[in-house]
Amino acid sequence: MNKLSLGRYVPGDSILHQLDPRAKLVSGFYFIIVLFIANNWQTYLLLWLFTLGVMRLSKVHLYTYFRGVRPLIWLILFTVVLQMLFTAGGTIYVEWGPIRISEFGLINGVYIFCRFVMIIFISTAITLTTKPIDLTDGIDSLLGPLRKLNIPVDEISLMLSISLRFIPNLLDETQRVMDAQRARGTEFGEGSLVQQMKTLVPIFLPLFTNSLNRAEELANVMEVKGYQSGIKRSSFRKLRWKTCDTITLCVMAALTIGLILLRLN
Amino acid sequence: MAPIIEVNNLTYRYDLRTETKALLSVSFTVHRGEWFAIIGNNGSGKSTLAQLLTGLLEPQQGSIFIADMEMTEKSKWEIRNRIGVVFQNPDNQFIGSTVQDDVAFGLENLNMDYKEMKKRVYEALKMVGMFEYRLYDPSHLSGGQKQRVAIAGALAMKPDVLILDEAFVMLDPRSRRELLETIHELKVSADLTVVSITHDMTEVEAADRVVVLDNGQVTNIGKPREIFTQEKELTPPLGEKLRRALAKRGANVPQSYMSREEVMCWLWK
Ligand SMILES: Nc1ncnc2c1ncn2[C@@H]1O[C@H](COP(=O)(O)OP(=O)(O)O)[C@@H](O)[C@H]1O
Ligand SMILES: [Mg+2]
Secondary structure (H helix, E strand, O other): OHHHOOOOOOOOOOHHHHOOHHHHHHHHHHHHHHHHHOOOHHHHHHHHHHHHHHHHHOOOOHHHHHHHHHHHHHHHHHHHHHHHHHOOOOOEEEEEOOEEEEHHHHHHHHHHHHHHHHHHHHHHHHHHHOOHHHHHHHHHHHOHHHHHHOOOHHHHHHHHHHHHHHHHHHHHHHHHHHHHHHHOOOOOOOOOHHHHHHHHHHHHHHHHHHHHHHHHHHHHHHHHOOOOOOOOOOOOOOOOOOHHHHHHHHHHHHHHHHHHHHHHO | OOEEEEEEEEEEOOOOOOOOOOEEEEEEEEEOOOEEEEEEOOOOOHHHHHHHHOOOOOOOEEEEEEOOEEOOOOOHHHHHOOEEEEOOOOHHHOOOOOHHHHHHHHHHHOOOOHHHHHHHHHHHHHHOOOHHHOOOOHHHOOHHHHHHHHHHHHHHOOOOEEEEEOOOOOOOHHHHHHHHHHHHHHHHHHOOEEEEEOOOHHHHHHOOEEEEEEOOEEEEEEOHHHHHHHOOOOOOOHHHHHHHHHHHOOOOOOOOOOOHHHHHHHHHO
């Protein structure tokens, strides 16, 4: 269960925890956009300062952030290497057959690497400090205007919130079924690939049937409690936009101005 | 007393290809403000009955009237506004992401405004003793605590009829007693009707009337003392158990059913 803690919410009382999920989501997406303003080491330095500042504010251990990068490290390195090989210009450092690493290629590679890592750090900072349900509410609220296009925003976000609510149950259940199989002598992660796949079948079958039963019971309960899709429902959870959320958006604006100024230099 | 639930000749079959019936010609009436217990072995059709009473299943034969409305595809939404239900498995009926969200779910569906909703949610959570846990998420609750939340969710709706399907099985004896007392108080103060599916003989003893289901059929219906006298294979409540034990030893006890108080009075004499 702990292996899957990537991007999981860590309870806390930092400023980041207290921000409105909408402020965090909007700033997060906006950050990805302003990343593209950066084009020299000064701008990247500013972005790094911002990213590290945000990580610091979350009061979550640095180690948790690095764990977020680890599963993606190969993808990142692959992109970086491609970038290095296919950007030409400037002094050539390495020339080895068709492989050529130039000054610009190297710099570009480093920049790309920084972008990737910063995006991961910032999005991890958001997921670590926001309860999944608050994220759902934030998305629901931000997607609100789509209701006019007849997109069932409320249904989607309810579905999302219920799925999130059942993830721990599913993980527990998987663990239980695996333990039960282990007690019967099954060894996981051993033998050929086909054998390994075979040991997984008796896990997925019970999980699958359980989930179906669960879904049916859940649907029954929702129905009995008067839930009908398309009805007008009030909401018990309320998002509250506070001064610190407005300040956050101002910080993002300041970051943009800073980047533009440094870029013009 | 006016009947609030009327069940006539109810028959239900899950699998239409076979003749096995989950329920067969079940009839009974429940009066307003009554505590009506349903007992029976596993597989006797109790949960099926609960699902029929809430309009989740449609009877193949027979009819159900609740609060003078016949249960139909159309009327079921109206009827559901007046009943609160707690099903067997507390995990699969936890919809919200926190305790208070879950209790509020039914109220949200009524499009109730926030202030009233908050009042009701808090009240209900206090009634079941889960107020301090209102911000917890379900993965941090025990089975018994989830059952209490489910009961709070039903009570928050201020129903006329409360249907409980083995809603107390995961509770420790003390919380069970406290919750039963709370619901009893509501029954008196708010004229709540309780239909409770249970295996707890102490609860059955305190009910106004009991129906016994066996293999989908009603085999007995009556006051608890009649049921315990007639159904010999039921484990009787403590008082009656004591009376029977005394009778066996040749003590000169009365021949008919006695509640705990009655036995106590008799012993003191
Ligand atoms: N979804 C279902 N599909 C088919 N048969 C069912 C289903 N649910 C229950 N049954 C059968 O109906 C009978 C009554 O079950 P149920 O009402 O759950 O009993 P109880 O709640 O008294 O233990 C049982 O024989 C059971 O196997
Ligand atoms: Mg049952």
